[in-house]
Amino acid sequence: MKFFIDTANLNDIKEAKDLGILDGVTTNPSLMAKEKITGKSAIFAHYKAICDIVEDGDVSAEVIATDFDGIIKEGLELAKISDNIVVKVPMIKDGIKAISWFTANDIRTNCTLVFSAGQAILAAKAGATYLSPFVGRVDDITWDGIQLIEEIAGIYSMQGYMTEILAASIRTPLHIVQAAKAGADVVTCPLSSIMGLLNHPLTDIGLQKFLEDHNKGNK
Ligand code: E4P
Numbered sequence: 001m002k003f004f005i006d007t008a009n010l011n012d013i014k015e016a017k018d019l020g021i022l023d024g025v026t027t028n029p030s031l032m033a034k035e036k037i038t039g040k041s042a043i044f045a046h047y048k049a050i051c052d053i054v055e056d057g058d059v060s061a062e063v064i065a066t067d068f069d070g071i072i073k074e075g076l077e078l079a080k081i082s083d084n085i086v087v088k089v090p091m092i093k094d095g096i097k098a099i100s101w102f103t104a105n106d107i108r109t110n111c112t113l114v115f116s117a118g119q120a121i122l123a124a125k126a127g128a129t130y131l132s133p134f135v136g137r138v139d140d141i142t143w144d145g146i147q148l149i150e151e152i153a154g155i156y157s158m159q160g161y162m163t164e165i166l167a168a169s170i171r172t173p174l175h176i177v178q179a180a181k182a183g184a185d186v187v188t189c190p191l192s193s194i195m196g197l198l199n200h201p202l203t204d205i206g207l208q209k210f211l212e213d214h215n216k217g218n219k
Contacts, residue, residue, distance in 0.1 A: 001180050004058070004188035006168065008035045008046065012191040013053050019194075024058035025050050026132070026168065026188040028088070028112070044081055051082035060110045060130070062088035063098075071098040079107050086110045086129060091119045096126045103127030110166065120152040124161035130186065134169035135179065145169070146178040153183030173197045 002023035005016045008031040016022045027050070032038075037046045047061050061081070063074040071094060075087040087102060088110040089095045099109045103126060110130040111123035115138060123131045133152060135145030149167050156165065167179035170189035173196035179187045 001184060002164075002186040003194065004060075004166070004186055005194065006031070006170065006188040006190055008032045008037060008050070009191075010049060010053065013050060016191055016194060017053055017055075021194075022054060022057060023186070024060070024084075024086075024188075025054055026060040026088070026110070026166070028062050029064065044077075047078070047081050047085065051084040054084060057084060058086050058108070058130075059084045060086045060088040060112075062112065063090075066090065066092060066094060068094040068097050068101075071095065072101060075102060075107060075109075088112050088132075089128075091115075091123065096122055099123065099126040099128050111163075112168070115148070117148070117151045117155060120163075120165075121155065121159075121161075124156060124159070124163040128163045130166040131163050132166045132168040132188075135167050135175055136169035136171040138169075139171075146175070146182050149179055149182040149184050157183070173199075 003021050004024040004026050005013055006026045008027045013025055032043055037043055051059050061078045063071050065071045065074050078087055079085050086108045089099050091111055091113045099111055102109045108129040110132055111128040112132045114120055114131055114133045120131055133148050138145035138148055152165055164185035166186040166188055167184040168188050170187055170193055173193050176187050176193060
């Protein structure tokens with residue numbers, strides 16, 4: 001399973017990159033706004049900075065347009081920033097039409113705001129490179145986001161669809177483990193969830209004991 005970080009914060013991206021486990025970055029308009037990156041030229045420069053940090057990883061950059069012509073125009077501009085860019089397109093009618101167009105023109109896409117297996121089938125038929133079902137937001141309305149990943153993984157495997165399942169809206173380290181078990185190809189999560197995978201009290205207790213014993217014998 002690939003690890004993407006879900007942020008536009010350059011320090012968090014650098015920290016994940018330094019761990020040596022980073023395969024890419026996902027952003028969205030809310031994450032860009034959180035970093036106070038506004039205006040087309042600043043947003044494009046920020047994407048370039050992200051691409052430079054991840055080097056050979058994929059970077060999802062989301063279009064703002066919601067009509068076919070607008071999505072194509074923006075997507076082409078975003079794709080020109082760097083080879084790392086994957087154009088992130090919302091799961092709407094013109095979005096699916098645009099994903100089909102991008103697929104035919106060798107431009108990679110991430111179909112976002114996915115909440116059902118039916119939407120997942122449409123995106124795969126259009127040739128999306130990645131599909132982003134939002135696990136946490138499904139959980140927020142007391143449905144089961146991980147079950148959705150499992151359902152889509154079953155369909156994609158049975159039908160031989162090549163689209164990679166990118167479990168998004170991940171909120172906890174447990175979500176990461178569950179997404180891996182459910183068959184996600186990629187997980188995108190905040191740095192806190194990635195770091196949370198490190199924690200186990202028995203690791204801390206064991207390490208403390210090893211160091212104490214070493215120090216006793218090496219006085
Ligand atoms: C990623 O591609 C999504 O934009 C993101 O994971 C959404 O996460 P949220 O539900 O925590 O905002």
